[in-house]
Amino acid sequence: MQIYTTLVQDELRAVAGEIQRLEHAGYDGVLTQENRHDPFLPLGVAAVNSDRLRLGTGVAIAFPRSPMVMANLGWDLQAASKGRFELGLGTQVKGHNERRFSVPWSAPVPRLKEYIGALRAIWRSWKTGAPLAFDGEHYRFTLMTPNFTPEAMPFSPPPVTMAAVGPAMLRLAGEVADGVRLHAFCTRKYFQNAVLPQLQTGLDRAGRNRASLQVSGGGFVVTGATDAEVERSIEFHRQRIAFYGSTRAYWPVLEQHDLLDVGEQLNAMARQSQWRDMPAVISDDVLQLFCAIGRHDQIATQIESRFAGLADAVSDSASYEMPGRLPAQVIEDIRAIPMAFQGFSAGA
Known part of the structure; x- marks a missing residue:
């Protein structure tokens, strides 16, 4: 099993020392989030101050950025990291797209499928020199001249992973993504009964096997060096679970355990602040x-x-404010747990 953690995002000057600490500890990779800060800038610093760690966005919001803009970001980070970048994308919900990012909203599943297709078409043009000719419902890219083509790199374009919660998005992940980042508001029973069957449907559509898809997340890791640290982490995660549980979109998870009444109670409390x-x-x-x-x-x-x-x-941190502190031997023990994933395709 692979073990990731979060990377500091609120202080770029701290990134170099932190990425070296995490690399020395033995983590497989680090992830950034698009919350208070840009998810790409810290990874640029990390790319040139590390040698082994995978560097990923977990996740960057897709639709506010043109696929061309995202393609440039992904290409440059893949080159700077010497092939260690993972582009994690998410759609966010309608309200955030329209009111936080001021971008038009449309059905997210077909749009994200086209978005990923456009990204790969751009990268293919840059990699092979083939003419850029992508014409979809939402995106059209037909102009690429030498002046706008990045320098060649000896690495494949980065793998594209995506966040998925609902059945249709899970099926899309199985069909077109190199990896899926599951929401932490997930139980083992829901994972088995609802998540994996939808991913498999998508894999079957594309003629792929499970070993080609990295499945990450699907629950929280609550830990600390002492019982007191664990207890503090428990209370933080209890708050997060209550927050997510108050949202109707996540109630299918609760329904797997006959806990819909808990969601209804939390929802009523949230409406009363x-x-x-x-x-x-x-x-x-x-x-x-x-x-x-x-x-x-x-x-x-x-x-x-x-x-x-x-x-x-899995990740041992849900926020850059809670940096990973696992001892090296514990990381090795986690990495010894068997997994189905066999690695990203060389053509990713």
Whole structure:
């Protein structure tokens, strides 16, 4: 199994030292998020200050950026990192696209499928010198001259992973993506009964096998060096689970466990702005459904119990404010857990 963590994003001057610390510890990769800060800038610093770690966006929001803009970002980071970049994309919801990013909204699944196709067409043109000729419903790219073509690089274009929650997006991930980043609001039962069948449907559509798709996430990892640190992390994650549980879009997860009443209670509390009281609704039993929990000396066993046979990669951090601190031996124990994924295609 692969183990990722988050990378500092609020202070670019701290990135070089942090990426070297994480590389020395033995992590497989780092991820950035598109929340308060740009997800690409820290990865540029990390690319030229590390040698081994995979560097990924987990995730960057697709539609506010033209596929051409995204193609440039991906190409440059792949070149700078010498082939270690992973472009993770997400669609976000309608409200954020229209009101936070001020971009038009349309059905996200067909649009993202076309977006990924456009990205790969641009990269193929840059890689092979073939004329750029992509004509879709949402995107059209037909102009590429030497002045706008990046310098050649000896690496394949970066793999494209995507966030997926609903059935249609999960099927799309299986069909066209190199990897899928699952939402952490996920239980093992939901993973088995709802997520994997949809991914397999997409894989079957494309004539692919499971080993070609990196499946990451699908739950929380709650850990710390001491019992007190674990307890603090538990309360942080209890709050996150309560927040997600109040949102109707995530209720299919609760329904797998006959916990719809919990979602309805949280939703009613959210509408009354009772945010501080909501974590108390999440019992320890419910918390265990969503999390692998344990001290550093316990967490590898807990991750194996919670994720083995399902996920190929997990992250020990849900925020750059909580940087990964796993000891090197624990990371090795996690990496020894078997996974289905056999690596990104050389043509990714």
